[in-house]
Amino acid sequence: MSPQKKKPPKRGKGKRKGFAPDPGFSRRTRYPSEAEVIGVVIRNLGARRMDVLCADQVKRVARIPGRFRRGYRITVNDVVLVEPWDDLSGDRGDITYRYRKNEIRPLSRRYKKELDSLDVEIPRVMEEQP
DSSP, X not given: XXXXXXXXXXXXXXXXXXXXXXXXXXXXXXXXXXTOEEEEEEEEEETTEEEEEETTSOEEEEEOOGGGTTTOOOOTTOEEEEEEOOSSSOOEEEEEEEOOHHHHHHHHHHSHHHHHHTTOOOOOOSOOOO
């Protein structure tokens, strides 16, 4: 019997860190449902909790649920969707979605009044086409 040589392990591409889509790439923007409110993160409180100023001018302590903890990196000044809790105080909620920079422009077309009340800076991701 001849000894067989070990094959080197196959190296796949795996997760591509730092992947930036083409400038023309567009993703379908998620709009808030009836139970959700648009908000901006004011500060990080730690323990997966954030202070969020919502479009209905209520400052809420929002938490990041377990299903989003590893998937999202939420920082200050991010535009997020908050689902308020049904408790009596009404100043708590869950963060259900974080908008990317290229999703804020389509969101601002439909919800201009809400984003203006929050003083959200709309980034220029792509050049305006006439």
